[in-house]
Amino acid sequence: xxxxxxxGYSDWFKSRSDDEKMAAHGVARVVSVHKDxxxxxxxxxxxxxxxxxxxxxxxESASDLPTTGDWVYADFYDDETHAIIYGVFxxxxxxKRKAAGKLVDFQLIAANIDVAFIIQSLNDNLNLRRLERYLxxxxxxxxxxxxxxxxxxxxxNDKLAEIKKKILDIAPQATVMEFSNxxxxxxxxxxxxxxxxxxxxxIGSSGVGKTTLLNNILGNNHFETQSVSKIQSKGRHTxxxxxxVRLESGAMIIDTxxxxxxxxxxxxxxxxxxxxxxxxxxxxxxxxNCSHSNxxxxxxxxxxxxGELSEQRYKNYLKMKKESDFxxxxxxxxxxxxxxxxxLVKSAVQKKxx
Numbered sequence: 001x002x003x004x005x006x007x008g009y010s011d012w013f014k015s016r017s018d019d020e021k022m023a024a025h026g027v028a029r030v031v032s033v034h035k036d037x038x039x040x041x042x043x044x045x046x047x048x049x050x051x052x053x054x055x056x057x058x059x060e061s062a063s064d065l066p067t068t069g070d071w072v073y074a075d076f077y078d079d080e081t082h083a084i085i086y087g088v089f090x091x092x093x094x095x096k097r098k099a100a101g102k103l104v105d106f107q108l109i110a111a112n113i114d115v116a117f118i119i120q121s122l123n124d125n126l127n128l129r130r131l132e133r134y135l136x137x138x139x140x141x142x143x144x145x146x147x148x149x150x151x152x153x154x155x156x157n158d159k160l161a162e163i164k165k166k167i168l169d170i171a172p173q174a175t176v177m178e179f180s181n182x183x184x185x186x187x188x189x190x191x192x193x194x195x196x197x198x199x200x201x202x203i204g205s206s207g208v209g210k211t212t213l214l215n216n217i218l219g220n221n222h223f224e225t226q227s228v229s230k231i232q233s234k235g236r237h238t239x240x241x242x243x244x245v246r247l248e249s250g251a252m253i254i255d256t257x258x259x260x261x262x263x264x265x266x267x268x269x270x271x272x273x274x275x276x277x278x279x280x281x282x283x284x285x286x287x288x289n290c291s292h293s294n295x296x297x298x299x300x301x302x303x304x305x306x307g308e309l310s311e312q313r314y315k316n317y318l319k320m321k322k323e324s325d326f327x328x329x330x331x332x333x334x335x336x337x338x339x340x341x342x343x344l345v346k347s348a349v350q351k352k353x354x
Contacts, residue, residue, distance in 0.1 A: 003042075003043035003044075004027060004029075004042060004043055005043075005197070006043050006196075006197070006246075006250060007029050007041060007042075007043045007246060007252060008029065008112065008197055008198070008199050008252060009027065009029070009071065010197070012092055013071050013089055013090075013092070016089065016090045017089060018073070018087065021073040021086065021087050022073070024073075024086075025073040025074055025075050025086050025087075026042070026073070026074055026075060026076055027042070027071060027072070027073065027074070028040040028041060028042050028047070028049070028071070028072055028074045028076075028083065028085075029041055029042075029069070029070070029071055029072070029244070030049075030066045030067065030068055030069060030070045030071075030072060030111075030244070031046055031068070031243060031244045032068055032242065032243040032244065033066065033067060033068055033242065036050070037049065037050050038050070038051075038066060038085065040072065040074060040083055040085070042080075045080070047076065047080060047081060047082065047083050048081065048082055048083070049072075049074060049082070049083035049084065049085050050083075050084060050085065051065070051066075051084075051085050052084050052085060052086045054086070055085060055086055055087060061106075062106070062108075063096065063106045063108055064088070065088070065108075066085060066088050067094075067108035067109070067110060067111050067242075068109075068110050068111070068242040068243065068244055068254055069110045069111040069112045069113060069199060069201075069244055069254060070088050070089065070091065070111045070112065071088070071089035071112065072085045072086075072087065072088050072089065073085070073086045073087040073088075073089075074086065091111045091112055092111075092112045093111065093112060093113050093114070093141050093142055093143050094108065094110075094111050094112075094141055095108075095109040095110045095111070095113055095116065095137065095138070095141045095143060095201065095203075096108050096109055096137075096141070097109065097137055097262060097263060097264065097265075098263030098264060098265045098327055099263075106265060106331075109201070109203070109242065109256055110201050110242055110254050110256065112199055113141075113143050113199050113200065113201045113254070114143065114144065114198045114199050114200065115143065115144045115145075115146055115193075115198065115199075115200045115201075116138045116141075116143045116144070116145055116146065116200070116201050116203055117146050117147075117148050117190075117200060117201065117202050117203070118131065118134045118135070118138065118145055118146070118147050118148065118203055118204060119148045119149075119150055119202060119203070119204035119208045119209060119210050119213070120147065120148070120149055120150070120204060120208060121149075121150050121151050121204075121205075121207065121208040121209065122149050122150065122151045122152055122154060122155045122160065122163065122178065123151055123154060126149075126163065128166060128167070128170060128313075129312065129313075129316045130205070130262065131147070131167065131170070131171075132170060132274060132275075132313070132316055132317075132320075133262040133264070133320065134203060134204070134262065135170075135171055135174070135270075135274045136264060136267050136270040136271055136273075136274045136320060137262065137264070137267070137270060138203075138270075139269070139270040139273035139274050140264075140267040140269055140270025140271075140273075141270075142269075145171070145174050146174065146175050146177075146193070147167060147171065147174050147175065147176045147177070148176075148177055148178075148179055148190065148213075149163070149164070149167075149176065149177070149178040149179070150178075150179060150180070150181065150208050150209035150213070151180060151181075151182075151208075151209065152178035152179060152180050152185060152186075153180040153182050153183050153185065160178060164176050164178070170274075170313060171274070177189065177190070179213070181209050181212040181213055181216055184216065187213075187216050187217070190213070190217065191217050191249075194217070194247060194249055194251035194253065195249075195250075195251055196249055196250030196251055197250055197251070198251055198252070199244075199251075199252045199253070199254070200251060200252065200253045200254070201242075201253065201254040201255075201256060202214060202253065202254070202255050202256060203256050206257075210255055210256070211255055214245065214253065214255050217247065217253070218245070218247070242254050242255070242256050242257070243255065263323065263327065264320055264323055264324040264327065265324060265327040265328055265331050266324060266327070266328040266331070267320070267324045268321075268324070271317065271320060271321055271324070275313070275317045277309065278300060278309070278313075278314065278317055281299045281300045281303055281309065282299065282300060283299075284299035285297060285298050285299045285300070286298070286299075300314065
């Protein structure tokens, strides 16, 4: 049975739909993205889908193409076993990062997510600076962050309380919960957070227990998992693509591949939200043009000196801001070149037709 509402289609998307496309095509949600194809659903079976030629060749950036969680306009054929995608709905939220490596472009992770479960492992893999990067990415997307600490069976209660305090110091608005895939501590509590019609995603490094958590929520071993390296305390890549899974509760959840690189492009809002205390401190500096480097009366430097603000946290903020600004400049230049090349191709095609 097809039921768009049951997979998250709400008035928000209806009010932003294109009337002409709605009249000409059906509506579906992207379940997964493959190299040259997609899987979509209307609330029932999963359907193999491809992009229309017009959508594929008129798109100026990969970020304009469908990603997991997107709503799309599509036509259906062969008893709804095959679909052609003609366009993408406006996105309520979009989780993205800089593409890995030297390529200055966005990599889309998932669209229309309500809550992101940021999973950190309570072992040597725990890193507050990396957690800050996840928070910037999630806050930039205006997605609600929920921090889950896996493998709590490996740590004493007093040590756990200390870690949770450090996390709440850098993310006072976030909810933090520990859990164990081994003894199932708090698994039922996490399951209880998943609301019907809402969309969630699991993000974190390889080996933190994302896929095992999803299997525990599903109540089976539907998704493959691998062991963690005892030497490096790092997991092997298990999840290689993003897939939207519908739970019996009516909630939808996406597991994502482990992220070893968390580069940022243009994340000023995410930085301001994640490092809000630094923004507030800057308002109290003696000089309006304070560079926060060596001026007397700098509220940020005074807070670092008094121990109120962590120097490492401030350095991480500066590093991410510099990286984001640099990547944004490079991205703008890249888009200019892409548009010029696209115009050249269109011009050549038109001349050929003549």
